[in-house]
Amino acid sequence: MNYDFSERETAFFSQIDELMQSLAEAGDSDRGDTGAVGHRLRHALKRLAETPYLKLGLQAQEGLDGPSLMRAMEIVSSLAPSLFLSVEMSARVFGRILSTWGNAEQKERWLAPLLKGEIVGALALSEDSLNVENEPLKTKAKAEGDAVVINGRKQYVVNGPVADWIAVAGAIEDKNAIFLIEKNAAGLRLGDRIATVGYEGAAICGLSLENCRIRADRVVGRFEPKEGLGKIRLWENQVIVGASLGLMKAAFESAKDYAKSHESGAKPVIAYQEVGFKLAEMLTLLQTSQLLACRAAWTAEHMPEEADSLTLCAKVFCTEASEDVAGKALQILAGAGYVSGNAAERAYRCAKYGQIAGTSTEIARVRIGDCALEKP
């Protein structure tokens, strides 16, 4: 494994950094009205489509691979975490569903415009009670002639209020499949936008489906439950790892800058050894997380049989490190950190999400243990 990024990758990272600096200025963390959130997301997708970013992980891009994507995700997440989550659930999760299981017509119909930044997608997987790690999906579909009728409820759909198409996971006969539901479909009811601790600039809602009838050509894939949902969880977990790196980076940089520039007791606070130790621990966690995240991303492409376990290790480590680093950053900024609107407090609020969403850190630990013991 080569630990250096190539010139091609470095140029790509600069391109993404420059673009995201300008997009982040438009205000990432405002809860804002849903219309404004949707507008900001569409604008960002259009601009990102001018770069290779949206295509990574979905279509081969010369000189760019899994670790390049991980580094690019870190940049986007560090500058605009809410936008990052919204872009990723559309491009990397909704998009991968189509690139992995879609047939040629479905790719042409949905994937091509998605990669051009022309449509917004969402994933509706989680259900009302225990999550999909524990029991079969309660969302059920049944075939009726050349249509499929779907009933069920989903919670916490990122982009739900602004998406053009929602990929709903459900059971059909003894298999699982993804049902592509258009935003105004009869039988689809979107819940109110949910207010969350962090990522308040993303639009999130629950939804219900009551006899929602779609054409059979809007059913993507039919797969064994564990296999299909496992893949979706892997993609979500990769996104969350990238999110955590960005949160850590933003929190660390803001605390470092503040410690050098802010004086307390007639000297910069960096001069206090205890502050320096905190920064050292934060940097160690950030650097360890970056290495583990890139290793997991590389493994997903080159040794897929080990991808699940290593991605879960990265998810547990990076999401817990991000809470720790953000908390330490907030402590260094002290009063200024506790005031709303700075990178450290924003990272602190967002960090918890990573431990809950995707495969929770509890379930992840069980899975990592199972893999270590070679349990099926």
Ligand SMILES: Cc1cc2nc3c(=O)[nH]c(=O)nc-3n(C[C@H](O)[C@H](O)[C@H](O)COP(=O)(O)OP(=O)(O)OC[C@H]3O[C@@H](n4cnc5c(N)ncnc54)[C@H](O)[C@@H]3O)c2cc1C
């Ligand atoms: C802000 C936000 C955005 C989200 N976005 C999306 C989205 O776009 N699409 C989507 O489909 N979902 C989304 N989710 C849902 C997210 O993936 C789920 O919340 C997550 O999977 C946890 O499910 P749950 O809340 O039902 O927890 P539960 O399953 O009810 O878990 C409760 C507690 O029990 C623990 N637990 C449960 N089962 C086990 C087990 N087998 N072993 C050990 N411990 C266990 C959990 O770790 C947790 O601590 C989002 C969630 C949030 C908060």
